[in-house]
Amino acid sequence: MPDGPESNADHPTLALDELIHQRTRLGILTVLAEAGRSDFAYLRDTLRLTDGNLSRHLQTLADAQLLTVDKVFEKRRPRTWVEITETGRAALDTQIEVLRDLLARVERGRDHSKEQQ
Amino acid sequence: MPDGPESNADHPTLALDELIHQRTRLGILTVLAEAGRSDFAYLRDTLRLTDGNLSRHLQTLADAQLLTVDKVFEKRRPRTWVEITETGRAALDTQIEVLRDLLARVERGRDHSKEQQ
Numbered sequence: 001m002p003d004g005p006e007s008n009a010d011h012p013t014l015a016l017d018e019l020i021h022q023r024t025r026l027g028i029l030t031v032l033a034e035a036g037r038s039d040f041a042y043l044r045d046t047l048r049l050t051d052g053n054l055s056r057h058l059q060t061l062a063d064a065q066l067l068t069v070d071k072v073f074e075k076r077r078p079r080t081w082v083e084i085t086e087t088g089r090a091a092l093d094t095q096i097e098v099l100r101d102l103l104a105r106v107e108r109g110r111d112h113s114k115e116q117q
Numbered sequence: 118m119p120d121g122p123e124s125n126a127d128h129p130t131l132a133l134d135e136l137i138h139q140r141t142r143l144g145i146l147t148v149l150a151e152a153g154r155s156d157f158a159y160l161r162d163t164l165r166l167t168d169g170n171l172s173r174h175l176q177t178l179a180d181a182q183l184l185t186v187d188k189v190f191e192k193r194r195p196r197t198w199v200e201i202t203e204t205g206r207a208a209l210d211t212q213i214e215v216l217r218d219l220l221a222r223v224e225r226g227r228d229h230s231k232e233q234q
Contacts, residue, residue, distance in 0.1 A: 011163050013144030023138050027130030030219065034226030046128050096223055099216055102147065106213055109151030 012102040019064055020095045024049065024057050029092045032067060032084035040080035058082060066091055129219040136181055137212050141166065141174050146209045149184060149201035157197035175199060183208055 020026060027047045032038055038046075044054045061067045066088035070081045084092075137143060144164045149155055161171045178184045183205035187198045201209075 011144055011148065013140055013147065014165060016140045018140050021138070021140050023130055023133045023135050027128055030130065030223055030226070031128065033223060048131060092223075096220060099220060102143075103213060103216060103220070106147055106150060106209075109147070
């Protein structure tokens with residue numbers, strides 16, 4: 001049986017929030033964390049999504065209060081702004097810490113298996 | 118519009134392999150990468166899965182040739198051994214590199230938005 005120093009600690013993947021872990025939603029939140037807010041078209045193009053796909057994921061994230069979606073008119077043209085909330089930033093920060101734990105564990109695992117060879 | 122130094126580079130989440138990114142499958146592969154091989158019960162308990170759920174994910178990963186599943190008899194009792202393949206290790210390594218890029222980008226994004234405040 002595997003028996004490293006961390007056998008008794010919960011595996012880091014158990015702490016990953018699946019709502020945020022999903023690839024596209026992780027992309028949306030990281031773009032927004034960097035930019036603060038972004039318009040719909042920028043998110044769609046950066047993450048290479050269809051309008052429908054982006055809309056669906058934004059709805060899921062808005063339902064969880066991780067971001068807000070505002071449809072406005074600018075110079076008589078409709079524009080959709082998406083902004084990360086404080087809750088969204090906190091959730092992403094937590095997720096990033098868990099991923100960092102996971103990467104550190106994989107690194108230590110590599111060293112450990114090298115020692116055993 | 119957000120306009121960092123990396124605006125023209127593909128967003129790291131685009132390079133994430135969804136097959137491996139899925140939380141439970143990422144857990145299975147990281148446990149196996151650390152241990153080399155593991156039995157079914159250890160994986161199930163470490164990742165807090167049901168037998169059915171673990172079986173389903175193992176099948177998905179085996180279909181992609183990222184691991185092998187061997188059902189054997191040891192001391193007349195059935196035991197299922199799961200082993201990561203070279204393809205599996207390579208795929209996990211690639212994924213880990215992408216996650217590392219993503220974390221680095223989030224970090225730089227934080228510094229960038231601090232500078233703008």
